[in-house]
Amino acid sequence: GPPRGRELEVARLVRQLARERIHNVVFTAADVHYAAAHYYDPTRAQFRDFEPFWEFVAGPIHAGTSAPLPMDNTFGPQVVFSKGAPPGQTLSPLAGLQFFGQLDVDSRSRTLTVQLKDASGQAIYRHTLQARRA
Structure with a gap:
């Protein structure tokens, strides 16, 4: 649905980036306990006043790993890649599902080449972005 709560801050930020014609913005995060690559597309979103952008997530460094949850369509996310625990489970770090990004x-x-890697350093996802000229 439309932006609510903390999404209002994200909406203001991505709207301002679009208005200022600031390109090549990539968000990195570790606020969830799995690895993922998300592409946000205004043509698929409820809130559409922004330019498309990528978000790459890698976590946890050393905590339980959980399953990705369904995403809402406020900003039109496409889950391009995700790896985590099976649905409904939280796994110990001993399970080996610990992730980091490069x-x-x-x-x-x-x-810009983004790699999401497992604890052994093996790339589990790789994506290269070409800079957009202003």
Whole structure:
């Protein structure tokens, strides 16, 4: 539905980024206990006053791992990738589902490569973004 609660802050931020024509914004987060790549698309959203953007999530560093929950359509998220515990479970760090992210910028090609990795350092997801020129 429409933005409510903390979503109002996100709506103000992404609206202002669009109005100021600030491109190439990528959000990184570790506020959930799984790994994920989300693409936010205004054409699929209830709130549409923003430019598309990516969010990459990697967590926890050392805590229980949970399952991804369904996302609402306020900002039109597409779950491009997710890895976590099975639905309804929270797993100990001993289960091996601990994640971190690596972001590499290549100034020559103007790309950002994002890798989500497991605790052993193996890439479980990789995506390269091309910078958009103003």
